[in-house]
Amino acid sequence: MTVRRVFLCVLLLLSASASRLEGRPFPPLYPGPLFERAIESASATPAEGRVTGLITPHHLLAADLIAAGFAMIKERDLDRIIILTPDHYHRGRTIFSVPGRDFLTALGPVPLDREGVERLKKLPLIGESNLFSHEHGVQALLPFVARLFPGVPVLPVAIGTRSGPEDWRELGAALAPLAGEGALVVQSTDFSHYLDRDRTAACDAESAAVIASGDPERVLSLRQPSHIDSRGALYVQMTLQRELGAEPSTAAHASSFDYDEQEAEKSGGTSYFVVAYRLRD
Numbered sequence: 001m002t003v004r005r006v007f008l009c010v011l012l013l014l015s016a017s018a019s020r021l022e023g024r025p026f027p028p029l030y031p032g033p034l035f036e037r038a039i040e041s042a043s044a045t046p047a048e049g050r051v052t053g054l055i056t057p058h059h060l061l062a063a064d065l066i067a068a069g070f071a072m073i074k075e076r077d078l079d080r081i082i083i084l085t086p087d088h089y090h091r092g093r094t095i096f097s098v099p100g101r102d103f104l105t106a107l108g109p110v111p112l113d114r115e116g117v118e119r120l121k122k123l124p125l126i127g128e129s130n131l132f133s134h135e136h137g138v139q140a141l142l143p144f145v146a147r148l149f150p151g152v153p154v155l156p157v158a159i160g161t162r163s164g165p166e167d168w169r170e171l172g173a174a175l176a177p178l179a180g181e182g183a184l185v186v187q188s189t190d191f192s193h194y195l196d197r198d199r200t201a202a203c204d205a206e207s208a209a210v211i212a213s214g215d216p217e218r219v220l221s222l223r224q225p226s227h228i229d230s231r232g233a234l235y236v237q238m239t240l241q242r243e244l245g246a247e248p249s250t251a252a253h254a255s256s257f258d259y260d261e262q263e264a265e266k267s268g269g270t271s272y273f274v275v276a277y278r279l280r281d
Contacts, residue, residue, distance in 0.1 A: 032106030053277030079182030085137030
């Protein structure tokens with residue numbers, strides 16, 4: 001009887017703790033100086049035409065590339081920012097996950113697009129998760145959003161590794177009504193992983209050809225993580241941008257060999273693309 005009472009007390013305490021956290025914003029994951037420096041040093045020419053999508057790294061080694069990507073579109077008025085990220089730590093209980101709370105960052109708050117979340121949660125494949133507290137695919141981008149797009153709500157979607165093409169098509173269909181005018185779809189992905197310099201370059205050439213093709217079905221020819229850390233994110237991005245009639249333009253390409261050659265040689269490189277999708281006049 002005593003053991004049972006102790007067990008019940010523990011459950012009540014855990015429930016009370018969860019209730020206190022519910023509704024509170026996710027706290028900052030990173031300190032601010034790195035983001036401040038990257039934003040201050042970014043010198044990107046604003047993209048011509050309306051930018052509807054962006055591919056950007058989330059590896060903070062390439063913070064300058066993230067800042068440059070967002071700087072291309074910082075003058076645009078936005079209603080929402082959709083962020084497609086890998087579920088790096090496999091924490092999602094459903095194939096796709098969305099957050100249920102706002103975010104705090106070192107550079108300011110970022111509100112959650114609650115309307116978008118509620119619409120997506122109607123699908124059985126999509127559930128609410130706290131994985132975003134430590135998901136760097138989102139957290140590494142949010143300080144830039146807070147500074148450059150203050151007050152614009154975000155709709156992060158974490159894509160699980162067990163998802164496949166049929167799931168990606170369903171997610172794309174669900175996001176399409178949310179990705180129209182006033183929206184920016186950000187694909188938060190790093191590309192080649194754990195390869196030597198020559199193989200990294202070869203895989204990046206193949207990834208670049210897929211992006212340029214505009215055909216999401218060609219994403220299926222890529223391997224994860226040799227080419228990219230989320231094929232699903234690229235597939236959904238390309239699907240949405242094709243429906244919008246937007247064309248990709250690569251603004252930057254680099255790898256960790258360019259930042260820390262010695263470390264990249266030891267562990268294998270990670271590569272990065274910055275791509276803007278634009279509607280031409």
